[in-house]
Amino acid sequence: EAAAYIISGLDETVDPCDDFYAFTCNKYIKEHNPHDLGVGKFSPSKELQQDVNAEIAEALHKVGVNDEKWSKTERITKALLHSCVYHSTSRTPIDNTIDLLHEIKRLFGGIPFIGHPLKEGFDLFTAMGDLEQTHALGTLMGAMVSVDYKKVSQHALYISQPSLPMPREFYVLPQFTQKLKDREKLLGSVLYKFADTILDDPEEYKDLIKKAALDIVQLERRIAMASWPKTQMRNYAQQYNAYKLGDLKKTYPKIKWDSYINALMSTAGKPDLNTAPRLVIAQPSYFGWLNALVAGTTVDEKMIVNYMITQLIFEDADFLGGMFKKAAEEANYVPYAQRAGRGVAR
Known part of the structure; x- marks a missing residue:
């Protein structure tokens, strides 16, 4: 069966020495519609791998993780599968919305675009650092630890402007106005569907959701306008601006650096950030804007x-499945950690 999948894509009328891609894929491309398959590109090997993954998921369905009648290998594999990838391998759809709701409640206390208040004592920068640490998702900024480029015997925490869901040009150039309108429409649809999934009747929140979608796109555009373009990001010297924590707090006093860094580094102990300048700001003007x-x-x-929750929904779209996964695919959404690197901080 596996061999049949591979052979089904071969075009033996083409000499593989002349055009190996045409030899391996022409027949498959001719006979398959990527839209029907739910993929953005043709690949018989990918289709085969998806079927193999689904077969594994079904084979392990009856395995009890804590039942010793099954081998340790089977139980460990089942536990790993359900912890990490069951949502994307099983042929049987599962509803993971409740898990995302629990995470939203933990982080924010509620969902503003359906009228919820934020939790008492909510700290925006704590939530920002927490999101980045637990989901690898930057929102208003992003950070990474790397060797200090000017003092290689120590590490530094590089803090940078965030990577947005669309290229910066789509937000700032007038010829791409329709891209922003399309994104606003997409976000409104996704947020409404999310509300419909968790509420009996989301219709009463329709106006709130519509406004939230517009606000999110406008905020993304403002972030893009304040961000450095690629041409400026080529100057690495300009992106090395080292601070001690105390000095950073004086330079940008409205940003709650303690909250952000403590949440971001909560599993890494408490590094000494005051003795030496080990916090590197990559784009000073962006942080002035922030x-x-x-x-x-x-x-x-x-x-x-609302902006952060929306990013989280798209980031977890594969986990949520259904229309959320489809919307992310249609938007060509790239998970935050996989977006193109930018300067020394990415």
Whole structure:
């Protein structure tokens, strides 16, 4: 059967020495519609792998993780499968929405775009650091630990502007206005479907959801406008701006650095960030803008939380499955950690 999958894609009228891709894929491309398969590109080997994964998931379905009548190998494999990839390998759809709801409640206390208040004592920068640490998802900024490029005997925490879901040009150039309108429409549809999944009747929140979608796109555009373009990101010297924690707090006083860093580094102990300058800001002007944003009144915490929840829904779209996964695929969504590197901080 596996051989049949591979052979089904071969075009033996083509000499593989002349065009190996045509030899291996022409027949498959001719006979298969990627839209029907739910994929963005043709690949008989990918289709085969998906079927193999589904067969493994079904074979392990009856295995009890804590039942010693099954071998340790089977039990470990079953536990690993259900912890990590069952949602994307099983042929039987499963509803993981409740898991995301628990995470949203833990992080924020509620969902503003369906009228929920935020939890008491909510700290935006704690949530930001927590999201990044637990989901590898940057929102208003992103960070990574790497060797200090000017003092290689120590490490530094590089803090950078975030990578947005679409290229910066789509947000800032006038010829791409339709891209923003399409994104607003997509976000409105996804947020409404999410509300419909967890509520009996989301219709009463329709206007809130519509406004949230518009606000999110406008916030993303403002982030893009404040971010450095690729041409500026080529200058690595400009992106090395080292601070001690105390000095960083004085430079950008409205950003709650303690909250962000403590949440971000919560599983890594408490590094000494005051004795030596080990916090490297990659784009000073962006953080000047961010400092002004959180100090002002044009964007409130609920608006930013709606933005963060939306990023989380798309980031976990594969886990949620169904229309969420389809929407992410249609939007060509790239998980945050897989987006193109930018400067020394990415």
